Amino acid sequence: MPVTVPHFDTAFFRSALGRFATGVTVVTAETADKQPVGLTVSSFNSVSLEPPLILWSLSKSSSSLPHIQASQGYVVHVLSAAQVKLARRFAYGSQTDRFTDQPLSRTPGGLLMLADECSAWFACRHYAQHDAGDHVVLIGAVEDCARTANLPLIYHAGDFDLTPNNLPLSQA
Numbered sequence: 001m002p003v004t005v006p007h008f009d010t011a012f013f014r015s016a017l018g019r020f021a022t023g024v025t026v027v028t029a030e031t032a033d034k035q036p037v038g039l040t041v042s043s044f045n046s047v048s049l050e051p052p053l054i055l056w057s058l059s060k061s062s063s064s065l066p067h068i069q070a071s072q073g074y075v076v077h078v079l080s081a082a083q084v085k086l087a088r089r090f091a092y093g094s095q096t097d098r099f100t101d102q103p104l105s106r107t108p109g110g111l112l113m114l115a116d117e118c119s120a121w122f123a124c125r126h127y128a129q130h131d132a133g134d135h136v137v138l139i140g141a142v143e144d145c146a147r148t149a150n151l152p153l154i155y156h157a158g159d160f161d162l163t164p165n166n167l168p169l170s171q172a
């Protein structure tokens with residue numbers, strides 16, 4: 001149901017949301033003509049253990065949206081603290097630049113993924129999609145996942161956490 005609050009300060013709302021620290025992921029998929037698409041996403045979260053489900057939200061203004069909706073599935077890569085450059089590239093670079101010189105791989109189920117070692121990854125088939133304001137909430141059924149001992153990248157207050165205990169500044 002649409003909700004309009006005329007007095008609502010969107011900038012303040014966004015800033016308050018920024019107090020919630022998140023991890024950072026890159027979601028990749030394949031277009032119908034087998035081109036890679038992907039973007040940086042922090043709205044990832046767990047949903048269910050049985051069956052294994054995750055969620056994330058995708059802006060309706062995202063160029064990736066139609067491709068991801070039409071795809072066979074997608075891979076959510078949980079970035080490590082050493083992967084802030086990847087996070088920036090997949091948020092601010094063009095789709096073509098994001099995949100230039102980017103090593104790619106396949107999940108056991110055949111979904112396209114980044115070859116880089118992340119903190120964890122989740123290979124998902126589409127389970128459900130929900131219209132939600134200016135975003136679409138995607139729920140994924142996890143068919144494969146993996147994890148490493150790499151510390152995760154943290155994002156809050158509109159920026160990446162590059163403090164020394166999380167990431168050596170030399171890697172920022």
Ligand SMILES: Cc1cc2nc3c(=O)[nH]c(=O)nc-3n(C[C@H](O)[C@H](O)[C@H](O)COP(=O)(O)O)c2cc1C
Nearest residue numbers: 039040041042043057058059062063064090091155
């Ligand atoms: C840390 C971070 C988290 C982000 N999280 C999301 C997200 O959860 N959903 C989303 O739609 N965009 C998110 N974005 C923005 C997209 O990564 C960015 O707009 C990207 O350019 C979209 O690419 P596209 O339009 O080619 O799909 C995030 C950006 C950053 C830097």
